[in-house]
Amino acid sequence: MSMYWVRVKLKMCIFGAYEAAWLEEGEEKQKAIQSAQELLAILEKQIEGKKYFGGEVIGFLDLVVGWIPRWLNAMEEVGGIKLLDAERFPSLHEWSQNFIANPVIKERIPPQETIVNYFNFGISYRRSLAVAKP
Numbered sequence: 001m002s003m004y005w006v007r008v009k010l011k012m013c014i015f016g017a018y019e020a021a022w023l024e025e026g027e028e029k030q031k032a033i034q035s036a037q038e039l040l041a042i043l044e045k046q047i048e049g050k051k052y053f054g055g056e057v058i059g060f061l062d063l064v065v066g067w068i069p070r071w072l073n074a075m076e077e078v079g080g081i082k083l084l085d086a087e088r089f090p091s092l093h094e095w096s097q098n099f100i101a102n103p104v105i106k107e108r109i110p111p112q113e114t115i116v117n118y119f120n121f122g123i124s125y126r127r128s129l130a131v132a133k134p
Contacts, residue, residue: 010065013039017072021079022123029081036083040092048091051098062099067109069096074115078123 016036023029047053053061072084086093099105 017075021075044089044092066099074119078119
């Protein structure tokens with residue numbers, strides 16, 4: 001699995017998650033959730049049996065995609081959705097917890113509250129634009 005491939009899949013997952021977070025309940029929201037979870041399932045298979053994408057230590061790929069768990073958690077909170085479910089994606093969920101808990105990463109990653117506030121603003125703005133359309 002190439003680093004490029006993982007980055008592309010994770011970006012697609014983030015776009016699907018953002019779509020699911022800002023949409024009101026309905027069929028489109030469910031399709032966006034399903035799309036994001038299909039991409040997470042692909043990543044789940046790639047990390048099964050490993051602590052990090054590179055094995056037992058944080059590698060370059062982990063650093064490249066390590067911001068995504070925080071963003072997914074914030075989108076889940078803001079949008080009232082659940083994407084990175086520990087039961088459905090145990091390996092990916094464990095990776096995200098291991099990565100965020102690493103002391104070096106923990107010191108440098110923005111607090112969850114800051115990311116939630118960022119998404120609250122963005123989603124509120126996008127919803128206001130959708131309502132204001134003639």
